Amino acid sequence: MQDKITKLFKAIADPTRRDIFHALVIATSALSITQISNQFEISRQGVTKHIKTLQEAGLVVIDAQGRERFCNANTKPLQEINKWLQFYSQFWDNSLQNLGNYLNSKT
Amino acid sequence: MQDKITKLFKAIADPTRRDIFHALVIATSALSITQISNQFEISRQGVTKHIKTLQEAGLVVIDAQGRERFCNANTKPLQEINKWLQFYSQFWDNSLQNLGNYLNSKT
DNA sequence: TAAATACGCAACTTTTTGGTTGCTTAACTA
DNA sequence: TAGTTAAGCAACCAAAAAGTTGCGTATTTA
Numbered sequence: 001m002q003d004k005i006t007k008l009f010k011a012i013a014d015p016t017r018r019d020i021f022h023a024l025v026i027a028t029s030a031l032s033i034t035q036i037s038n039q040f041e042i043s044r045q046g047v048t049k050h051i052k053t054l055q056e057a058g059l060v061v062i063d064a065q066g067r068e069r070f071c072n073a074n075t076k077p078l079q080e081i082n083k084w085l086q087f088y089s090q091f092w093d094n095s096l097q098n099l100g101n102y103l104n105s106k107t
Numbered sequence: 108m109q110d111k112i113t114k115l116f117k118a119i120a121d122p123t124r125r126d127i128f129h130a131l132v133i134a135t136s137a138l139s140i141t142q143i144s145n146q147f148e149i150s151r152q153g154v155t156k157h158i159k160t161l162q163e164a165g166l167v168v169i170d171a172q173g174r175e176r177f178c179n180a181n182t183k184p185l186q187e188i189n190k191w192l193q194f195y196s197q198f199w200d201n202s203l204q205n206l207g208n209y210l211n212s213k214t
Numbered sequence: 215t216a217a218a219t220a221c222g223c224a225a226c227t228t229t230t231t232g233g234t235t236g237c238t239t240a241a242c243t244a
Numbered sequence: 245t246a247g248t249t250a251a252g253c254a255a256c257c258a259a260a261a262a263g264t265t266g267c268g269t270a271t272t273t274a
Contacts, residue, residue, distance in 0.1 A: 002122065004131040009120040012230080015113050025195065034250060045231055048251075052230095067241045067250045075198040082192055089134065089189070141220060153263050155222075160261095174220045174271040182272080 001056070005084065008077055016042065017050050021059055021073055022095055030070035095103035108163070112191065115184055123149065124157050128166055128180055136170035137170055137177035 001007060012018055023039060024031060037047040051071055054060040058077040063070045108114060119125055130146060131138060144154040158178055161167040165184040171176045 006120065006122050009116065009233095013113065013116040013120040015109070017234085027196065032250075042232085043234065044251075045235080046198075046252095049232075067239095068252070073198075075195040078192055079199055081188065081201050082196070085185055085192075087187055088182040088185050089130065092186055117261095123262085139220075149262085150264065151221080152223095152265080156262075174269095176221070 003082065007057045008059075008080055011053050011059055012022065012081075014050070014053075016040070017054060020050055021054055024060065024071055024073035027073075030072045032068045032070055034068075036071065064098055112187055114164045115166075115187055118160050118166055119188075121157070121160075123147070124161060127154065127157055128161055131167065131178055131180035132182065134180075137179045139175045139177055141175075143178065 002010075005028045012021070020036060020040070033044060033047055033051065036051070037044040040047060047066065051060055051062075055062060059074055061074050063072060109117075119128070127143060127147070130143065140151060140158065142156055143158070144151040147154060158167055158169075162169060166181055168179045168181050170179060
């Protein structure tokens with residue numbers, strides 16, 4: 001397909017995918033494909049496709065158990081976006097914000 | 108089209124568009140459509156379309172002068188992405204990074 | 215004023231994307 | 245073991261996106 005950062009940006013560019021990702025982040029336990037699709041209007045196959053896209057972006061990790069596939073959110077790849085933003089953040093102002101960005105860049 | 112944040116994410120999800128935006132950010136002066144298209148493989152019309160998308164996301168501001176349309180980058184909308192990331196950043200670790208994020212959230 | 219330049223608009227093509235349905239297979243459960 | 249449940253795969257469809265070409269129109273410049 002395309003490079004990592006593009007996969008990542010495309011994964012979160014779709015509102016439904018952002019919603020699914022968010023649901024997984026705030027879920028107290030991993031959710032199966034069926035459990036996810038119960039929460040959304042679209043079909044189970046539609047969810048499967050979105051999960052695949054999220055998985056390829058590294059934002060979802062799957063834990064297969066028997067016939068079920070439990071999906072976990074992984075927020076770490078979002079750090080790449082944070083890094084991407086860092087460069088541009090120097091242009092939007094130079095107050096405390098930049099201290100925050102500076103600290104981020106050092107961790 | 109769609110909501111603001113989706114427009115923004117979609118605008119930067121395309122690699123060509125990210126490149127155009129980057130070129131405008133680092134440019135020492137505003138660039139006309141033709142000047143931009145000279146730097147890229149795609150046609151002038153292709154550039155015009157990308158600029159329109161960036162403009163609708165607020166990432167480009169146009170200053171028309173005579174027959175030319177000078178494009179300026181505007182990084183401010185990217186703060187919205189930063190804000191979006193903030194919520195998820197609490198999950199990826201809790202060291203200095205969070206101090207940075209915390210400071211960002213207060214400005 | 216004639217030629218050249220900068221650009222918009224519209225139509226069109228191709229590819230990608232978001233979504234569907236139908237069918238199969240594997241794994242539980244009664 | 246028979247029925248049900250979870251999900252993958254493949255084919256398909258419609259709409260959106262990325263890009264093109266052709267043409268018209270304003271604005272410069274020679």
